[in-house]
Amino acid sequence: MYKYVIIINYEVILSEIILLHRRGKRAMDSAWIAVISGLGASALTISGTLITNILKSKDDQKKDQEARDWSVTEATKVERKQKEEKEFHIYNEFLKAIGEIQYVEEDYTGLFFFNLEQYKINVRPILFRSLHYLPYLIIEKVRGLDFVSQKRELYATPDEWLDDLSQMFNELVTEIERQYKRIG
Secondary structure, X not given: OHHHHHHHHHHHHHHHHHHHXXXXXXXXXXXXXXXXXXXXXHHHHHHHHHHHHHHHHHHHHHHHHHHHHHHHHHHHHHHHXXXXXXXXXXXXXXXXXXXXXXXXXXXXXXXEEEOHHHHHHHHHHHHHHOHHHOOHHHHHHHHHHHHHHOOHHHOOOHHHHHHHHHHHHHHHHHHHHHHHHHHO
């Protein structure tokens, strides 16, 4: 019987050890599960926050860029409008000046004569006062007219020189009228 009791006690002890081991393993597993799930939840929260912040930062940058672009666009529109108003003013003065005095006259031979002195007194100052506001094509024509007006000695006769000047002046008038229509 003593032997039997020892066996029973051995079985009880063995079953208790197994039970404790199982409980300990479960307790240990539960602890690890809690730690791992806590770390996983933290990692998900941190990654979610990072992703949200990155997306928000990109969105803010995009909105800031759009605001800058809009600001630049508005400033450009205002500058363009001011430049066009100045161009209009120059063109109006020019057209008024050429309407008051006849700068180009045709003679009986078909040659044109250009009134260079009146051009230098009335028209040239209007153009040169604000030349930087004018399109390059007009600047080119004005500078060409100035260049030819100083090169009389290159022509065989003064009539040819005045004819070339009158043609250049007419091209200038045509271009200014074209630009006036473009803006208006």
